[in-house]
Each structure stands twice: as C-alpha cells, then as structure tokens.
Amino acid sequence: MIRPMKLRTLFPLAAFGLALVVACSVVWTVTRERGVEALRKGAAARLERNVGTLKSTLDRYEYLPYLLALHPDVQNVLASPDAESVDRANRYLEDVNAHARATVTYIVRADGRCIAASNWRTPSSFIGEDYRFRPYFVDARNGGIGRFFGIGTISREPGYYISQPVYRDHALVGVAVVKLNLEWFQHADESEPMLVADDHGVIFLSSNPAWKYRTLAPIPAATLDAIRDVRQYAREALLPLPINIAARLAGDAQIVHIGERPLAPAYLATHRHLDAPAWQFVSVAPMANVERDAANAATITAFGLISACLLLVYLRMRRIRTVEMARSRALLQQAYAQLNARVEARTADLSAANAQLTREVAERTRAEHELRATQNELIQASKLAALGQMAAGITHELNQPLTALRSFSDNTRVLLERGRLDAATENLSAIASLTERMGRITNQLKLFVGKARPMMTDASLQAVLRNALAVLEVRLGGVRFEATSDLAPASAEIERPAASPLDCVPPELRVHGESLRLEQVVINVVGNALDALAGRADPRIALDVRADAASVRLTIEDNGPGIDDDALTHLFEPFFTTKEMGAGLGLGLAISSSILRECGGALDAGNVSTGGARFAITLRRSDFDKRMNS
Template sequence: MSVGTAVLRRRTVILSLVFVALSLGVIFGGGEIVARRYMDETAAQAGTTLRLAVSALEGHLKRYEALPALIADQALVEELVQKPHDEQLRERTSRYLKEINTLLTSSDIYVMTPDGDTIAASNYDGPLSFVGENFSYRPYFQDAANGKQSRFYALGTTSLKRGYYFGSPIKVGGAVLGVIVFKVDIDGIERSWTGGDSRIFVSDPEGIIFMTGSPEWLYSAIEPLTPERLARTEASRRYADAWLRELPIRRGSYAGHESIAISDTAGEREYLVVSTLMQEAGWTVNVLMDTGTVRAQTKTTVVAILLFICLAALFMAIIMQRRARLNERMQMQAEAKHELERRVAERTADLARVNSRIEKEIAERRLTEQRLRQTQADLIQAGKLAGLGQMSAALSHEFNQPLAAAKTYAESADVLIELGRVDEARDNVRRISALIDRMASISRHLRNFARKPNEKLGAITVSEVVKDTCEIVDARLKIAKAELRIDLPPDLPQVRAGAVRLQQVLVNIITNAADVVEGQEHRVIELSAHHQAGKVVILVRDQGTGVAAAIRERIFDPFFTTKGVGKGLGLGLSISYNIIKDFGGSLTVSDHPDGGAVFRVELHAASEALKAAE
C-alpha cells in the first residue's frame, strides 16, 4: 500500500465520522427546527381562517344591530305599548312584525311589556308563538327595560332554536313603556364551518361551546364547569334544558405553540389553538388545526434530510475511491514516463493544430450565440411593437375618420359663408359639433373604462352598461369585421353590481370573442339576457370552435392563456371571474350545441331596498 492511499483512507474514515455526527444532530435537533417552521405556517393559516370567521360573524350581526331601535320608533309599535290590551292593535302589530321579519330574514321579532309579557310577535300565528310568554329572566330584556341597547346569545326556551338577540327599549315621551327584540339565526354561518382542515367553534364567557362545525362538541365546556359558572348560566336560562358537559381536553404546547388534545371515541387528537375575543358579543372564537399533518411533514422532512446526508456521504466516498485509483494510475504512469514523453513530442504538432481549430470553432459558436440572443431580443421588441400598433390602429381609425369629416365640413362651411348660404353653413357647423361629441364620447368611455373603479354595489341597468360597452369594443369589432347582435328584453330587471366593473367584464368577454371569430367565415357575436328565478343571466356566444374540456377547467386561472406570445397575459378572464364573484354571482363557460363557446354571467336581481338606496 502506498503512502498516498493510506492518507486517503484515513480521510475517508474521518469524513464518515463527521457524517455520522451530522446525522445525529439532524435527528435530535433538526426535527425541532423543522417542526417550528411548519407550526408557524399552520398558525398563520389558522390566523387567516380565524379572521375570516370573525369577519363573517361580525358582518352578519351588524346587519341587525340598529334595527330594534329603528322599529321601536314606529308609530304602530309605540301605540301598542300604550294600549297593550287592545287585541286588534296586537294583531295588526304582529302582522307588521311578521312582514318585517320576512323582509329582513331574521328569526323572530317580538314586543314585550315592562313586566316581560310578550304582546306581539312575528310568529303569532305559529304553533310556537311567543305571544303570552314571559321573558323577564333574560338579560337582554333586563338591560333594555333599563333603557339600554342590549344583546345576548341563547337557546330559545320556547322554540329550542339557537339565536342572537338584539333588544331595544320602546320609549314614549322619554319613558320606557316596552321592549322590542330581534332574534337572529346564525345556523347558516355555522354550516359553513363544516369540513375543511380546520375546526372552528365559539364559546361564551363561561367557556361553553355554542357554535361549532363539529356537532358532537355543541354545549361542551372547554373550562371546568364550576358551581359559579353553572349558576350564572342557569340564571339566564341561556341554554334552556340542554345537557352541559365538560369536553375532555388536555392543554400543552408543541414546537413553541399552544396546543390542546381532545379525546373522543376515535381516540385522542392534538390541535393547534388560535383564539380571539369578540368584545361586543362577549364571545371567544377559536380555530383548531390538527397537528398530525405537521408531525407527519416534520418526519418526512427529517427523513429527506437524512437521505440527502447519506447520498452526500456516498458521493464523497465515491470521490475518495476514485482519487485512490487515480493515485495508483499516476504511479503506473510515472513508470512509463519516458515512453509517454516521446509519444507526446510526436503528437504536439497535431494537438497544436487541433487546438487552433477548436479555438476557431469556439469563437464562431460564441458569435452565433450572440446573434441568436440579438435575434430573440428583436423578436420580443417586434412583438411589443405589434401589440402597440394594433391598439394604435384601432384608436386612429376611430378618431381620424371624424377628424377628416370635420375638416371637410369646415372647408365647405367657409365656402358656403362666402356664398351667403348661411343656413347650410350653420348645418355644417352642427355636423362638426356632432362629430366632436362623438370623439368626446369615445374618449370619455375609454377614460371611464381605464379608470380604477372605486364604486359600491348598487342597482345597475344592464342595457346602459351594454351600451357603454359597445362604445369601447366598437373599434375592436371593426378590425375583426365582426358583428355584435344584442337581444335585451325591455322589462329586464336591474342587477346588483358595479357599473364600471361589470362593463370591464363584458369588454373582456366580447374582446376575447372578437379574437376567436376573427378570420372565421361566420364572424357573429351574440349578446342576450333574460330573467330567471330572481337572477339575471347574460349570455355571450361566439361562432368559434368552442372550448376544449381540458382548457375549460383552467380558463379562469391567472396567467392561463391560449393566445400566442405577446397577445395576452391570461389575466382578463381571471379578473372577470373574481369581479362577478364579488357581485355574488357566477361566471362559467360551455360549448353551444350549434358550435362556439358561450360565456354565462349570472347576477342577482337588485332588491327593492337596494333600488331605494340609489
């Protein structure tokens, strides 16, 4: 064995020990670092879910917060609390409350006297009518009877339905003569929490869960049910006769984050906990994320790191082995040194010529690469100029034609004035004014379309939006030699949307349709609308080849486009999809039985309240 080979073998042993120590460090220390990183990501995701849940709850409740005080000021309600024994007045008020309850989609509305007796209710004609019931034990009644605006969450003792109560005093001449209460159903929000990677629940000040996407947790307590907590809960009869129990939980921490373990029939599961307090409601909203996924990801990552270390060790061992063999070959080459020197001398001239030829080929290749890069840059620039030229051509056509006509009318007006034909000259001036109005209209529509919309949703007339849209897409349709056929019924109801953003959606869809039919035999685009089940449906159909199923699944994804390079970023339909979603509607695409693609926009018809607010 040579000295060089022995040295290399010692180095191999040392490197092996280093890799073993590094692997142990990853196993015992790296797992904690990886777990913290994944837990931080999970906590951020849980925080986002928590903010969305709180926003949904607050938004739902704020819709009804001011309504009790508003209805309390109605003359019919004030008259009832002054004449609580008038049966006809009671029935009229109950019918009025039922109409309001239906309009506002609340759960129940009822009026009580100062002693807590219910004298009118929206459910007066139902089997579980509140009329005649006494709710003086409820905190929301007690606060309202003292002249305060109140709120309270509870399980109804009569209806056995959960709800959130808003109470307001009914004042006449400065004196509290009664109380009006709105009960709001929050089951819809709770249903939206079912499924998904997270579990969401809301607990009251006593730690009792009263809203949850996991029905098995309902009316369970996450805090010990001490006699004091039970006494306060029973005094308000918040949960009527519901069975309250403690949820079997074990608190702890994992990777620097608070966690709880909950036991059920399937065993114990650990969750990351993120909570926040809704101050006005007195609730605590909690989001739980299963840590099982984090632990599995941590194990997978640690195993991957160990595998990488093993591969690196194997790679280094191969290199060391090759170096050992190289040394052996070098010794063999030293023995044949003289023979090699002779052969090298003979081939030096050949190698010099070969090197010269290789250098020349390298220089030619570099020059070719430079030319290729320059050609690519020229193509990119040409694509940019083509896009600019297409847009400039459309605007130039729209403005140059009226400008040329205006110039002709102006010159003829000058001649007519010289001939004393003033009336005809005046008619030319009116024509020039009309052309200027036309150019101003095009400019105004382009400016309004380009302006960033900052509008609230309101009652929008579809025909007016379509008219403005036609002003903008007219130039593109002329270039494509396409015909836009519009079929809008005169009795089409208004929709709940924003005018500028709806216009942007229609421009995107019609422009894409113009791109599709350009060069086709039938260049017709059809735009129609109809009223269907409380919604307005707008259809845009082209005469193209339709949309393949594979493309249809991704057509609304950002940056997805079937156009050539430089002809689109793939954002138009994605932006349009999200605009319609913001309106509460939907945007879909399908193939027409007779050929071509059909884009379908569904929007909610504007409510009477929204129209009145305009």
C-alpha cells in the same frame, strides 16, 4: 493491530451518525417553525375575515329593535292591548321579520309577558310566554341593549337575541326583541375548524358538532347554576372540552392537543375576542400537514447526507484502486509509467468535474425550492392585499348611504313626534331602500379583486339622477344647484335636489349600465364636489346633460378651489386622496372609473377656467345599441 483498525473505522461512523442526527433535527425544527408561522398567519387572516363577517351581520341587526320600539303599532299594543291593536302589531312584526330576514321578532310587556310576535300564526308562537328570567329582557328593562345567545325555550332552536327598551311618554312600557339564527356561520369557512364561545367559555357555534356545547375550561358551580337558571343552553351538560396546551406562540396563538387519547391530534389555536357581545373566536388549524412537511424535510436531508457520504467513499475507493493499479503497472512495465501518470491525472480531473457537477445540481435544486417558496409567499400576500382593498372599498362606499340613513332616521323621529305618520312611513320606506342599496353595494365591490362579467342591462338616466340626488338631499340643502340640458327647452335652478333633473331629462332616455352602479358614480362625483364647497359663502353646483345619437355626456361643475395639476395625474388611482386624514379613503373616483369602463363609458376630470372643478361622465345610449343590433 485489529483493535486500532476497528477504532479508526468506528470513530468516523459514529461522527457521521451524530452529524446526521444533528442535521436532521435542525432541518426538522426549522421547517416545523416556518410551517407553524405560515399556518399561524393564514389562520389569523381567516379568523379576522370570519370575525368581520359575523360582526357586520350582528351590527346590521343592532338597530332593528330600536326601530321597532318607535313604531306606533308597537307602542299602541303596549299601551292598550285590545284585539285590534294586537292584530295590527302581529301583522307589522310579521312583515318586518320577513323583510329583515330575521328568525323571530316579538314584543314583551314590562312584566315579561310576550304580547305580539311575528310567528303568531305558527303553533310554536311566542305570544303569552313569560321571558322575565331571560338576561336580554332584564338588560332592556334596565334601559340598556340586551345581547344574548341561547337555546329557545319554545322552539328549542339556538339563536342570538337583541333587545331594546320601548318607551311611551318617557316611561318604559315593554321590550322589543329580535332573534337571529347564526347556525350558518359555523359552516361559512370549511377550510379549517372554527368555534365561538361566550363570556363563560361555553362553545355555542362550532364546525365540529362534537365540540358544540362544551366548555374551553371547567366552569365554577355558581356560574353553571346561573346559566341553568336562565335556561341559556337548555339541558346541555356543558362538559369541558379536553384541551392540552403544548406550546404558546406569538399573536395569542397556541399549539394544543384536543382529545382524550394520549396521542390526540395537534392543532394551532388562534384566539380573537369581541367586546360587544363578549364572545371569543377560536380558529383551530390542524398541525398534521406541518408535522408531515417537517418529517419529509428531515427524511430528504438524511437521504442527501447519506448519498453524499457514499459518494465520497466511492470516490476515495476509486482513487485508491487507481493508485494501486498504477503502482502494479509501474512494477510490471516501466515503459508505461508516463502513460499511467496521464491516466491518473485524467481520472482525477474527471472526479473533480463530477464533484463540481454534483454541487451545481444541489445548488440549483435548492434555488428552485427557494423560488417556489417565494412564489407561494407572494401569492398569499396578494390575496391579503386584495382582502384589505375590499374592506377599505366597503368602508368608503357605505359612507354615503349611512349618512342618508342617519338623516332619514332623525327626520322620521321628528315626524313621529309631530304625528305625521304618512311622512314617517315614506321615510321608513326610504330607509329600507337604502339598506337594500347597501347590500347590493357590497356585492358590487368585487370589481377591485376580480374582473366581474358586466350585466347587460340599461337604466333610466332620470331615475339614476333622482335616486342619487335623494341620497345627498340634506347636504345639498344650502347649495345653489343648476341643471341644464339640450334635450328639453326648460332649465331648472332649484333649492332641493329631488326635482332638479326632472325638468331637463326625459324619462325615456335610457343608458347602458346597471342603475345602482351608475347611482354610485353620481353620488361619488357630486359628493366630492360638496366636500370641495365646504366653507364657501356662495356654493354652486351645475349639472349639464348633452346627448347625441350614440352617447350621453353629464358634466358636473362646482365653484370650489379646483384640482391641482399634480393631483390630476393620480386622481383615479386607488387610495389617492387630497382630503385630510380620516376624511376619505381615496377609493371613490377609482371605483367610479372602473364602473364606467365596464359599462362602456368614461370618467374625465379637469378645471373650469373661471375656477372650480369639472367632472365629465360619458355613457352609451341603450336605444343606440338596439338600433345597431336591428
């Protein structure tokens, strides 16, 4: 009798224990997989952002050695290195290096000896040093672009080297080199560890100092000797970083353990490769939070199942006790049988209601957890959408200055070939101004991801029109441009845009707004008009300026095909465009409208009755604001 009772008791306990273990294992596994996937997506997004930041920085300096190679002072010092030409070259390199914010800029002769450098005033000057063993010098001497990261042989400071060959009369006479300090990048994103390795797997940038100048895998002895021959990493031992791969995931991600200990910390490693330079980016996200969340979920599940089991046992014991009491009362007093039956029925109803209430509480708790998880996913999706819109906006806004940079560069090359150094210097100044403008544009594009506080500044309308039309000068070459105004009796009909607004707009007319943003608006509107005039035999653009005491209205008309009625309703929406695929992103008018709203102005669009499109820009006069405040 005792043994069957023990078996009947042990079997349910064993079944419950097995079910508890299975349930906790499933919950732990599912929670951990979801956490790993969310961590992988977040790490991939941050990695793409960091890679884009570093790539844009490297691309910005990619053409600086090429421009240095074309300068007369550089070519003269390589052709005849007398004291006067060396001094001019040193001062020119010092000025360029300061404005470009590079680390060092220097010129190397074809035999590998440095002849001029921007740090010529310092005790650690590169002048006189031999660099023929450096790979970036060898690549440039062979006619290519040199890209190399290493520790400096003189300064002992790590940096990224970009080099270009210098030709004179179609013969290679030297190499122009720019060195950049990239130490800032390893501290750019402190949210999770980040490292960058070269094509040999040597880690040269890392937010964890202990990982720097370690290798992702053992390096062959021949490769190690080649690295030491070019003194790429000075006397660093280049020992392998202890990495053990625990699992491989989708999207080139891995779960790894980094460290010598048996229970080394776990990380989610996400990889990203670059082609030029051939670098490998690795985002190393700690797995501690994921493991803790999975353990917490399993613990909560265990407590929930145990609580539910105890509740069921309690209800069963209570029911048994109620039945026994009813039977006892039936034996003692038959008269109370009906009353005992009612009590028993009522007790059963209360038990059912209690069980129903428990289920409803559990269901509402689960629904609340799912709602919070959904909200977190929506917040993350919103952040990613904002980053994508920012990237698209930067691509669109930099298109016009890049076109102008190409035109000025081609023109400068022609002027240098003709010996017109003064005109070439003016073009180089314009290129520097456009480069600064591109940097300021990227800071202004935050209007799409957050509401920035407007700057209380004003600008000369004549200067705004002059700068905007100067950017579009090449495209306006074959267009008939007319400018009229009610502010001056003269009107201008010109062939070059640089003088068109000056005859009809007084220099003292100032409007409310920052000059660069207003130039962006004019460039976008006039640029769209030029796109609409492509292929026409008699292209024409008319600019009309009207002013009253409080505002200024600029009307820009063209004789193109005009705007469809359906397109007018969506014209200022982001990413809406009527151009062919790849010809536009649909962000220009949306950004222009946002800029004008912040300045207190407006942008309207319509069609001309005789054909073509009309855009009206309304701006507040700054002198009106001053009169009202006084």
